[in-house]
Amino acid sequence: MNKLINFEKLKNKKVLVTGGLGFVGHNLVRTLVNQYHCDVMVVDDCSNSKPSILGDLTNKVRFYNISVLDKKAMAPLLAEANYIYHLACKQISVSSSDPFGHLAVNGQSTLEILEYLRHNDLPDFERFIYTSSCSIYGSSMRLPSHEESSKNILSNYSATKLLGEHFVEVYFRNYGLPVSTIRYSNVYGYGQTPNNPYCGVLGKFIHNALDKKPLMIFGDGEQTRDYTFITDAVEATILAAIHPMALGEVFNIGTSTETSVSQLAAMIGEIIPDIQIQYLPERDIDNVRRRSIDIEKIHQRLGWTPKTTIRKGIAETINWYRDTYF
Numbered sequence: 001m002n003k004l005i006n007f008e009k010l011k012n013k014k015v016l017v018t019g020g021l022g023f024v025g026h027n028l029v030r031t032l033v034n035q036y037h038c039d040v041m042v043v044d045d046c047s048n049s050k051p052s053i054l055g056d057l058t059n060k061v062r063f064y065n066i067s068v069l070d071k072k073a074m075a076p077l078l079a080e081a082n083y084i085y086h087l088a089c090k091q092i093s094v095s096s097s098d099p100f101g102h103l104a105v106n107g108q109s110t111l112e113i114l115e116y117l118r119h120n121d122l123p124d125f126e127r128f129i130y131t132s133s134c135s136i137y138g139s140s141m142r143l144p145s146h147e148e149s150s151k152n153i154l155s156n157y158s159a160t161k162l163l164g165e166h167f168v169e170v171y172f173r174n175y176g177l178p179v180s181t182i183r184y185s186n187v188y189g190y191g192q193t194p195n196n197p198y199c200g201v202l203g204k205f206i207h208n209a210l211d212k213k214p215l216m217i218f219g220d221g222e223q224t225r226d227y228t229f230i231t232d233a234v235e236a237t238i239l240a241a242i243h244p245m246a247l248g249e250v251f252n253i254g255t256s257t258e259t260s261v262s263q264l265a266a267m268i269g270e271i272i273p274d275i276q277i278q279y280l281p282e283r284d285i286d287n288v289r290r291r292s293i294d295i296e297k298i299h300q301r302l303g304w305t306p307k308t309t310i311r312k313g314i315a316e317t318i319n320w321y322r323d324t325y326f
């Protein structure tokens, strides 16, 4: 690991995590509390999650059931935070049905937080981390997509995630706010609750396989994605906050490995016998054929490399589902 990293920086700090009950959010909160002993403020309006996800962390964090769009309620929390992780979002699966919701939560809330940080004197504030998405590369012709690759916006979700990125860049360049942006690629793993309609493909596949229900493949199953295990995503997210070379930068977080949906099903089938597959027509959100993400920048600058292969990640996720639901 790079010598520039000072993990002590995070210890006992006040950290605000928006969307902190979400899939990535609650895993990040767990690491911040258990590993770094941070005083964590969790903001979530419970629109896509439940406070019970915090489990044994419930008494170790301060939970605020508020919207990130509630400026009055957000202000004192923003004023207190040393680090702000902005993860609250509307999911891609409701991209076409709720375009204004996407604009508000993914775009406007980001601008409102940045405006607050710009206009207030906050001597203890250290960094704002914006979580964007590799979906902004859309159907790139050249793979793997690197940070400067052309963007190919195919959904309201991606449009508003990129809008948030642009705001972050403006506030870094024009007002010198300490910010970092990370672009996740298909994160999977512990805590992706299957009863949540927006749960990712891997969570749904594993749950159905254990439940002896068919794995539903939309389209021919040859569409590929770059799947990132949750612990790797959380580690990179933490680095983005504390590494000096992450300041003002944008980083892809992925693995550079392409895996098709059919391959996912086959890998699950190697662990859970007798899986059944049901093919269904493609949905409007299935318009990206292939995805693979270049992670050379984060590797070179922050010394981060994903540690979990897709096979290992699937095995760990299956164990988690077995222990939690079956």
Ligand SMILES: NC(=O)c1ccc[n+]([C@@H]2O[C@H](COP(=O)([O-])OP(=O)(O)OC[C@H]3O[C@@H](n4cnc5c(N)ncnc54)[C@H](O)[C@@H]3O)[C@@H](O)[C@H]2O)c1
Residues within 6 Å of the ligand: 018, 019, 020, 021, 022, 023, 024, 025, 043, 044, 045, 046, 047, 048, 049, 066, 067, 068, 069, 086, 087, 088, 089, 090, 091, 105, 131, 132, 133, 134, 135, 161, 183, 184, 185, 186, 187, 188, 198, 200
């Ligand atoms: N999971 C992935 O594969 C992935 C991929 C790319 C980018 N991302 C980004 O990472 C971040 C976290 O994603 P996730 O998978 O954990 O999503 P998630 O849906 O599990 O979590 C988002 C959380 O935000 C909350 N939320 C929604 N609107 C809110 C509002 N107005 N105020 C407060 N809270 C609100 C939801 O209740 C939910 O708990 C998001 O910014 C997302 O765009 C995730």
